[in-house]
Amino acid sequence: MNAQAAAAALDIGTGGRGLEPIQGKGTWALAWRRLRRDRVAMISLLVIVLILLLALAAPLVAAVTGHPPNQQYRDIGLSPEGLPTAPSRTFWLGTDDLGRDILVRIAYGARVSLLVGVVATGLTVVIGVLVGLAAGYVGGWLDTVLARIVDVVLSVPFLLVAIALVSVTGPSMTVTVLLIGFFSWASVARIVRGQVLSIREREYVEAARSLGAGPVRIMFVDVLPNVLAPVIVYTTLLVPVVIVTQATLSFLGLGLPPPTADWGGMISSAQNYYTTAWWFVVFPGAALLVTTLAFNLFGDGVRDAFDPRLEQTLRR
Template sequence: MSTTETPYDLETEQPKSSIEGRSPWRLAWERLRRDRVALISFVVILLIVAIAVFAPVVAAITGHGVNTQYRANGLTPDGMPKAPSGEFWFGTDDLGRDILVRIAYGARISLLVGVVATLLTVAIGVVVGLAAGYFGGIIDTILARLVDVVLSFPFLLFALALVSITGPSLKVVIIAISAFSWASVARIVRGQVLSLREREFVEAARSLGASDSRIMFVDVLPNVMAPVIVYTTLLIPTVIVVEATLSFLGLGVPAPTPTWGGMLNEAINYYQVAWWFIVFPGLALLITTLAFNLLGDGVRDAFDPGSDRLLNAQTESEKGE
């Protein structure tokens, strides 16, 4: 008596017959929610967001203001930063300010710049990429050359010029980052649109009299969103690092507003005698960027089941069986 085994999908751990007809988005979600690293990273990101949102609560719990200088009890008799203690959990900086409170408020700047600049970057890149890939011809040539110019222009030089004209501010940081990051998104979207614009569903939409804008944003755009989402997730930590770098160089948000990059800059002259001054802001930056990168890797693997990490996981699973 012969039996027929039901084939299983290694990615979702379900019978293949049960996943037939499901959308790629549903399958990607099922793969993502089984990725423990991605889920842990997402939880860490939520905790960081909660710390940023409830920074005033952190300040209230410690009883210390974000820019208040506690020179009497926040500095040693020699005028040096105080080590972590029951009063100052993460220690103090060179002015006697609570490092824990400043890190919590600094998370607001990093996340705000990371999310806003990334969304602005992606919006510009998607529009330019859609137009270049869909229309082609002279429009594609002009936009492609514009992308090449933006990618070849030195970012730091532009940031220096912009800051020297307008002065450092949060708005300048977001504009500087967005002005140079959208070109990579445009290239990705353009390449995807070039492979889609002659597909049957696009031709069908044209034959029905749909406008170009409707075809681009209703018919084509949803089909290129997967790589855009992956790139967006991986771009956020890059933007956070860029913002920290600009603040470290004095080109970011001006003092006394706390930023992680600015705190690292302030700790340069004290790291040998006050390790906490540089370690805790550095750990905050490291953990945040690492969590976003790991989540981005998980999103990439969810949309691309043929990636190396997923294949390795499947191989290990098969060896265990």
């Protein structure tokens, strides 16, 4: 049977419609479909969006309540004994030790936490990806030098450096972001380096070399897109770590200087009032807990979406 006869027979067998091309779905489309079916991840994403909206609407919250974030209401915001007042119609979530509105300060604290979380994570990922790409693809002496630098960074005590640096420069958001970024990029670099080592000898990389593509083009055009999936998974799991780290630095007095509203500083100020003003501790702590939990659960969903075999293994 020649090609024309075979085509005619196939056309008759399909009712004259011919064969429709099969549209395959790529990794990203499949991952998004799996993620949409994960109810926990979608609920967590909704919570993250609500927290983002709260942060963006912080000035609106202050306008509605009529309470600026750093305004002290010692006459109506403190009891006759000088203690914070409980939640009421005037102060919906109560006041802190200086008579400031906790609801407004939580909203402004969400801005700080999300801003530091996004900026520090972005800085971490950019540095880690660049170092991991260079070490994994170039190899040789460069890989050895960068690997030793990664080992050194991972072995430096974080808190000691933070205390020393803040004592010299003073607390600020810039110092906080740089500290977190400096101590976090090494883990990203290790992940990217391992992925690059596993794919740098693949057929499409060799084909790019044979066509005369340079190392930089191959790294960013042919290699980087194929290591983005684990980087994205790690990034979603890194954001809550950064938020908790920033809150910890503020709790220890190494973060943002007062009167800046941030959750770690609020919890630090409330540690002496947990028996007399529970709302002063509970509400900032709950905001930090809900935010980090939402990011962690969403990160777990992203990880399972990109690697469904891992999810099946964990369920066994």
